[in-house]
Amino acid sequence: MPITRHEPSAILSDVVEANGFVFTAGVVADDATLDAKGQTEQILKEVDRLLGLCGTDKSRIVSATIWVTDIRNREKLNEAWSAWTGGKNLPARACVEAKLADPRLLVEIAVIAAKG
């Protein structure tokens, strides 16, 4: 069973395919000056792109893990999240608080999707 790794950097691949599943890395915003909603919008756009590299899309996400640096940002996160999901094909999700690699980053999201 082959494994396909997309966009390897020095330490990780952005997204990996194996056995009918797709695993993204923890995605953070490019622009760390945005607020939690803006960062989430950037992240979800990048998740779309990564899933597209694997021939799947957000309608096939099965599980999402979300880290926020301040749990009070959950509401802003959810605004961007709900606009993105449109309330359809909702994955299982866990959202907890954690500090991230850069103190300006407010949100990080990793997803597991089924292949298309």
Next chain:
Amino acid sequence: MPITRHEPSAILSDVVEANGFVFTAGVVADDATLDAKGQTEQILKEVDRLLGLCGTDKSRIVSATIWVTDIRNREKLNEAWSAWTGGKNLPARACVEAKLADPRLLVEIAVIAAKG
């Protein structure tokens, strides 16, 4: 390959089936006034219910991620956990500290199970 999503709320599905696996959301206690042991008991009862919706059960859990708001509650968590597992069919598990959505919540658990 179909994906089955159970009990979608506004932002997530409680449990999702795909490709022979079942993914639960991060489950928290209904009654946030309970102590860590009581909350864990409620969570594990809910995990049983969610797995049942997918035709599988706790004997087929492969991986569990547990967040506790105070790592010192790990012992109380483990009391409820061990009573529930009965020491059988134990999944891989990671347990770390994280703040959760409501400050009264002490424990959150997400599991991945194989279908029955």
Next chain:
Amino acid sequence: MPITRHEPSAILSDVVEANGFVFTAGVVADDATLDAKGQTEQILKEVDRLLGLCGTDKSRIVSATIWVTDIRNREKLNEAWSAWTGGKNLPARACVEAKLADPRLLVEIAVIAAKG
């Protein structure tokens, strides 16, 4: 579809196989007096061993979740990580800050791999 559980302790199995995937527990260092680099080296050696029990190896890891107790230790972690991966077959990865079961533990790593 059978599930194979290796090295069950009182509360968890060190590594579990199901449906073509392998799930490790959150692995921590045996020697909690080591620095973050030393602890990571021990962890990754143990990950090698656990994957070996399942007939797979680090070249087939699809996803890694890493918790560090101080995100500033990310650099030391990455030194050990990069020496271990050799920059090849890189998994998707998320690395966030979290307190762990013992205050002297600095790093915990859980991985999902495809079977060999």
